[in-house]
Amino acid sequence: MDRILIFLLDSSNAILVLMLVSLGLAVIFGLMNVINMAHGEFLVLGAYGVLTLQWAGLPFAACLVIAPMLVALIGLAAEELLIRRTYERLLDTILATWGLSLVLRQGLVLIYGPGSHAVAAPDMGSVPVFGEIYPVYRLVVMALSAAAIAFTFWVFFRTALGLQARAVIANRNMAACLGINTRMLDRLTFAFGAGLAGLAGAVMSPLISVDPNAGLGWLVPGFLSILVAGLGSLSGPIVGAAGVGAVDSLAAAISSPVWAQLTVFVAAIIVIRFFPQGLMALKRREA
Amino acid sequence: MLEIQELHAGYGGGEVLRGLSLGVAHGEIVALLGRNGMGKTTLLRCIMGLLPHAAGSIRLEGQPLSGLDCFEIARRGVAYVPQGREIFGQLTVEENLRLAALRGGTIETGYDLFPGLRARAKDPGGSLSGGQQQQLAIARAMVAKPRLLLLDEPSEGIQPSVVNEIADIVTRSVRSMGLSVLLVEQNTDLALRVADRAVFVDHGVDAASIASRAVTREILASYMEL
Numbered sequence A: 001m002d003r004i005l006i007f008l009l010d011s012s013n014a015i016l017v018l019m020l021v022s023l024g025l026a027v028i029f030g031l032m033n034v035i036n037m038a039h040g041e042f043l044v045l046g047a048y049g050v051l052t053l054q055w056a057g058l059p060f061a062a063c064l065v066i067a068p069m070l071v072a073l074i075g076l077a078a079e080e081l082l083i084r085r086t087y088e089r090l091l092d093t094i095l096a097t098w099g100l101s102l103v104l105r106q107g108l109v110l111i112y113g114p115g116s117h118a119v120a121a122p123d124m125g126s127v128p129v130f131g132e133i134y135p136v137y138r139l140v141v142m143a144l145s146a147a148a149i150a151f152t153f154w155v156f157f158r159t160a161l162g163l164q165a166r167a168v169i170a171n172r173n174m175a176a177c178l179g180i181n182t183r184m185l186d187r188l189t190f191a192f193g194a195g196l197a198g199l200a201g202a203v204m205s206p207l208i209s210v211d212p213n214a215g216l217g218w219l220v221p222g223f224l225s226i227l228v229a230g231l232g233s234l235s236g237p238i239v240g241a242a243g244v245g246a247v248d249s250l251a252a253a254i255s256s257p258v259w260a261q262l263t264v265f266v267a268a269i270i271v272i273r274f275f276p277q278g279l280m281a282l283k284r285r286e287a
Numbered sequence B: 001m002l003e004i005q006e007l008h009a010g011y012g013g014g015e016v017l018r019g020l021s022l023g024v025a026h027g028e029i030v031a032l033l034g035r036n037g038m039g040k041t042t043l044l045r046c047i048m049g050l051l052p053h054a055a056g057s058i059r060l061e062g063q064p065l066s067g068l069d070c071f072e073i074a075r076r077g078v079a080y081v082p083q084g085r086e087i088f089g090q091l092t093v094e095e096n097l098r099l100a101a102l103r104g105g106t107i108e109t110g111y112d113l114f115p116g117l118r119a120r121a122k123d124p125g126g127s128l129s130g131g132q133q134q135q136l137a138i139a140r141a142m143v144a145k146p147r148l149l150l151l152d153e154p155s156e157g158i159q160p161s162v163v164n165e166i167a168d169i170v171t172r173s174v175r176s177m178g179l180s181v182l183l184v185e186q187n188t189d190l191a192l193r194v195a196d197r198a199v200f201v202d203h204g205v206d207a208a209s210i211a212s213r214a215v216t217r218e219i220l221a222s223y224m225e226l
Helices: A002-032 A039-055 A060-081 A090-112 A136-158 A160-170 A172-177 A182-204 A216-229 A235-254 A257-274 A279-286 B040-048 B070-075 B093-101 B108-113 B130-143 B160-177 B188-194 B217-224
Strands: A126-129 A132-135 B002-011 B014-024 B029-033 B055-060 B078-081 B148-152 B180-184 B197-202 B205-211
Touching: A002 A039, A002 A132, A002 A136, A002 A160, A002 A182, A002 A216, A002 A235, A039 A060, A039 A090, A039 A182, A039 A216, A060 A182, A126 A136, A132 A136, A136 A160, A136 A182, A160 A172, A160 A182, A160 B093, A172 A182, A172 B070, A216 A235, A216 A257, A216 A279, A235 A257, A235 A279, B002 B040, B014 B040, B014 B055, B014 B180, B029 B040, B029 B188, B029 B217, B040 B070, B040 B078, B040 B148, B040 B180, B070 B078, B078 B130, B093 B108, B093 B130, B108 B130, B108 B160, B130 B148, B130 B160, B160 B188, B197 B217, B205 B217
Parallel strands: B014 B205, B029 B180, B029 B197, B078 B148, B148 B180
Antiparallel strands: A126 A132, B002 B014, B002 B055, B197 B205
């Protein structure tokens, strides 16, 4: 019973962070039709951001706030210098962002070296949760992830900016005809998506080994989450991440992380084989 | 208020507009008539900035529009009701209107124009009937408080009885606001009834400009029949 509880908490932790990652991917793909292969590196940059700011002597809480913002700024620069030249050409966006991911990864190797670093975990102690001792920081990670997801939905569905973004997603030309600056929205969206990845990396930094290649382990499940649930909505990646994360955690608990990855892949392939439009499309058809 | 001179534009290699010139005065409704493929929609897309023009000039109130982005042209007071309406089907009726009201203007303008839309405010635009979608597209354009309204085939795919009702409402509203209108319409009877003047477009140039009342069957036949 106790072990099941801890397992559920750990799984929720992983799932919520995965939701952040896939939400960022989906936001960027939805608005700009860009498949961002550098998303994993944005996440890693968030972790390195915390590491660097911590070295500079900043308190951990400040690092958590500043690092995602720095990643958003890097995203903004990448959009202006590189991504915007590939719009309308889906395959080129894959190539361009993959190139960007290589540059970022090797850049990290040059600056920080190829080895892994550890971010000092904030000493928050542990609390009893339903009779089990659980680290407070992991609860903080969950709360921050959930808050960031809620914030994203709030921005997209409750603000004028989000309304404009949804209009651009639906019909870019008509949105421009109503006076919406679609270029500005592209910039903001890419920065926002990168920032979400940066936040995921920042909150996870004390829990993972921070090395230049850590991104791939997040990019792949992030994409799977979107594919399994289906493109074209913001709730898709949330549902998909829940599914992918749950299968991964469950399989890892029963066997090993390697078998877990294999299970996730096989499950994803089966789902996509039978529901090529994703699981969410099923619901839409019934509605 | 709108002056177009010697406009050349097209898609890919093919030139559709071949030196078209046209003017619209303040408060004037001008109907663009002509056979399909003569460049009427292309002209509206050029004015809106959705299509670049190769040569010639477009001026709004004396200010050149060449090189401006579509959104900048919209902000200068040009509103567009495209062929096929292009409302945002996934967004609610109210959200469609709010988008147009973000830079000044109020969605009440749209509801006042077509009160039937108010009852559908929370419904997705895509769930409306063809006539209501057209009402929404026009209301969306008017909410932005434009100076120039571009209408492309507003009667297309709508029941004739509804068409006349919409046309009367729009004409009355446009007249009272002193808007300038450029109207592309296949239904020539309707177009000539609401417009002050008809400009006939033939092979990408303005072939004739005639007051609506003076347009005869013979003139129509010479420009409209194949």
